[in-house]
Amino acid sequence: MSTPTLRRPASSGLLLYGFLGCYSLLTLAPFAWAILTSLKSTREIASGTTLLPASPTLDAYRILLHSELDTWLLNSFTVAISVTVLNVLFNTMAGYALARYRFRGRQLLFQVLMLLVMVPGQVTMIPAFQIVARLGLVDTHLSLILTSGVSITYIFMMRQFFINFPTEIEEAAILDGCSPLASFFRIVLPMARPALVTQAVFVFMGVWNEFMKPLLFISSVDLYLLPQGLNAVARQFAKSSSWNLIMAGSLLSVMPVLLLYVTLNRHFINLNDQSSGLK
Amino acid sequence: MTTVCLRDIDLAYNGTPVLNDVNLTIEAGQFCVFIGPSGCGKSTLLRLIAGLETLTRGEILIDGVRVNDTPPAARQLAMVFQSYALYPHMSVRDNMAFGLTRQKLPKDVIARRVADAARILQLEPLLDRKPGALSGGQRQRAAIGRAIVKQPKVFLFDEPLSNLDAALRSQTRIELAKLHRELGSASMIYVTHDQVEAMTLADQIVLLRPHAGQGLPSIAQVGRPLDLYHHPVNLFAAGFIGSPRMNFLPGHVVCADAGAVGATVLGQPCRALVDGSGLATGAAITVGIRPEHIEVGDGPWQGRITHIEALGEHGYLHLMLGDGATTMVAKTGLEELRIGQTVRLTLPEAALHVFDADGHAQRRLQPRRHAAA
Numbered sequence: 001m002s003t004p005t006l007r008r009p010a011s012s013g014l015l016l017y018g019f020l021g022c023y024s025l026l027t028l029a030p031f032a033w034a035i036l037t038s039l040k041s042t043r044e045i046a047s048g049t050t051l052l053p054a055s056p057t058l059d060a061y062r063i064l065l066h067s068e069l070d071t072w073l074l075n076s077f078t079v080a081i082s083v084t085v086l087n088v089l090f091n092t093m094a095g096y097a098l099a100r101y102r103f104r105g106r107q108l109l110f111q112v113l114m115l116l117v118m119v120p121g122q123v124t125m126i127p128a129f130q131i132v133a134r135l136g137l138v139d140t141h142l143s144l145i146l147t148s149g150v151s152i153t154y155i156f157m158m159r160q161f162f163i164n165f166p167t168e169i170e171e172a173a174i175l176d177g178c179s180p181l182a183s184f185f186r187i188v189l190p191m192a193r194p195a196l197v198t199q200a201v202f203v204f205m206g207v208w209n210e211f212m213k214p215l216l217f218i219s220s221v222d223l224y225l226l227p228q229g230l231n232a233v234a235r236q237f238a239k240s241s242s243w244n245l246i247m248a249g250s251l252l253s254v255m256p257v258l259l260l261y262v263t264l265n266r267h268f269i270n271l272n273d274q275s276s277g278l279k
Numbered sequence: 280m281t282t283v284c285l286r287d288i289d290l291a292y293n294g295t296p297v298l299n300d301v302n303l304t305i306e307a308g309q310f311c312v313f314i315g316p317s318g319c320g321k322s323t324l325l326r327l328i329a330g331l332e333t334l335t336r337g338e339i340l341i342d343g344v345r346v347n348d349t350p351p352a353a354r355q356l357a358m359v360f361q362s363y364a365l366y367p368h369m370s371v372r373d374n375m376a377f378g379l380t381r382q383k384l385p386k387d388v389i390a391r392r393v394a395d396a397a398r399i400l401q402l403e404p405l406l407d408r409k410p411g412a413l414s415g416g417q418r419q420r421a422a423i424g425r426a427i428v429k430q431p432k433v434f435l436f437d438e439p440l441s442n443l444d445a446a447l448r449s450q451t452r453i454e455l456a457k458l459h460r461e462l463g464s465a466s467m468i469y470v471t472h473d474q475v476e477a478m479t480l481a482d483q484i485v486l487l488r489p490h491a492g493q494g495l496p497s498i499a500q501v502g503r504p505l506d507l508y509h510h511p512v513n514l515f516a517a518g519f520i521g522s523p524r525m526n527f528l529p530g531h532v533v534c535a536d537a538g539a540v541g542a543t544v545l546g547q548p549c550r551a552l553v554d555g556s557g558l559a560t561g562a563a564i565t566v567g568i569r570p571e572h573i574e575v576g577d578g579p580w581q582g583r584i585t586h587i588e589a590l591g592e593h594g595y596l597h598l599m600l601g602d603g604a605t606t607m608v609a610k611t612g613l614e615e616l617r618i619g620q621t622v623r624l625t626l627p628e629a630a631l632h633v634f635d636a637d638g639h640a641q642r643r644l645q646p647r648r649h650a651a652a
Contacts, residue, residue: 175378
């Protein structure tokens with residue numbers, strides 16, 4: 001199919017582009033402000049007179065890089081990837097079981113899960129801390145990983161995905177001699193890649209950006225996750241309007257997630273992969 | 280060479296009967312077609328044989344061995360699904376090899392079988408493509424290839440041609456018939472709702488009827504294609520087999536013996552060459568005649584043309600007879616006929632079917648060939 005030739009938009013098109021342009025500016029403005037602020041000195045921030053940095057400087061980034069940023073980055077990666085793997089595995093298996101298997105209490109179990117979805121995470125954080133404390137896991141990454149290893153929201157998402165999953169492909173796998181587990185791992189999971197990637201990205205982002213739970217569970221500086229660590233650095237310089245540090249830290253923390261999204265973007269779009277083996 | 284035997288099979292979902300009292304033998308090497316209207320359970324019966332459904336009662340025997348509790352993969356069957364069910368993340372080669380890999384066959388054996396099947400089905404240029412890059416017909420051949428490589432005792436086809444266009448369907452039908460001859464020893468069980476496929480492919484047709492809950496056996500008739508066409512055993516079989524549908528007219532017996540039945544149909548006398556044993560004088564009957572066997576011109580019945588379907592060389596006349604009865608006639612040379620015109624009809628005695636009050640057919644005595652319209 002040839003690329004359509006761009007024509008001069010009519011007035012309604014101009015209005016639409018104008019609106020989209022303004023909306024884009026509004027969306028990108030905070031990022032632009034963050035970048036510009038991260039390049040300012042604390043004195044410039046304190047004076048608060050200019051938008052653009054008079055003398056752009058990378059001092060904020062230098063301070064952060066001389067802190068334990070690399071340790072905190074590694075900690076965040078470790079916890080986020082561990083939680084993501086556990087979530088993808090368990091949520092997918094649970095969703096598949098709820099969608100495919102008929103067992104006593106299935107409907108009741110699903111309804112209970114839907115009720116639990118409505119309970120905010122903040123409500124369960126203290127009980128979770130108490131359980132972790134009794135297990136002697138406070139101030140360990142395991143406390144974060146185990147308490148975040150499953151997400152009911154994504155169990156529901158995977159259940160809905162598998163309800164619409166073509167059963168004949170699984171039946172073909174049965175006739176090919178696959179056990180239920182083999183069918184799940186060799187056939188179902190590869191075909192569920194768009195849903196798995198979506199789940200992985202959102203779980204990863206959720207863990208990466210989480211602040212409250214690590215603040216509650218982790219107290220050792222060398223075990224801090226990135227948001228905690230950046231917060232600690234910012235508080236260290238709190239008296240000197242350290243917005244440049246906060247903005248630099250925020251931008252650094254966003255980079256890995258942005259990279260992840262850009263890398264996996266095509267898998268979001270490939271939603272019809274599961275139908276290409278069918279009529 | 281494999282025989283499949285179904286004995287006393289019932290299947291119900293949550294108490295709702297789907298299949299009732301199915302008894303059937305599919306002989307070795309036979310091409311057996313399950314046909315019937317939507318919801319009659321033909322795909323369900325196929326899936327029962329495959330082991331993808333659990334029967335409520337009865338037994339399935341393959342080569343005399345009871346397989347009710349045998350896992351699907353161990354029944355030595357191969358199935359081509361209605362939707363092809365190819366694994367979209369695997370190439371055609373890997374799709375075909377997957378089942379053999381699960382059986383832990385040597386790699387050279389797998390490679391040889393895949394190559395042989397690809398050659399038979401002309402899939403060689405497509406082996407490294409994924410299903411998403413194939414056309415409908417190519418996917419269908421890949422699905423058949425996946426079945427062939429298993430060298431099964433029985434092939435199961437669940438409406439494999441239903442989504443192909445007419446030309447491709449016609450061509451693929453011929454290829455399937457050739458495949459059956461080539462493969463020789465394997466039986467094929469084929470589900471379709473298309474009568475042309477059934478009539479042209481089958482060695483044996485199994486006609487299933489819906490409404491298993493009404494106590495009737497699910498199988499209405501089993502036989503060779505032309506047997507079902509010329510000698511339907513009940514009203515359902517007579518009305519389903521043949522396109523367009525057989526015309527049914529109410530009548531009463533005037534006289535009946537083993538050689539013929541004389542009857543009154545829409546006030547006119549007629550004679551049918553059927554065995555009238557068991558029919559009492561005055562008994563209510565249904566007389567059937569196929570549209571292609573009614574003669575237009577002279578005759579005691581009159582019909583007013585209500586609709587004309589011209590299909591080219593031939594077409595169909597829709598007629599209103601006396602007492603509000605309607606009938607359809609297949610005819611050539613429709614150009615001179617007009618809607619509203621009255622025509623006279625003859626119902627040749629050799630073309631008539633007679634059904635008693637319970638819908639059972641009286642045995643026809645006439646040889647199969649008779650005058651067409």
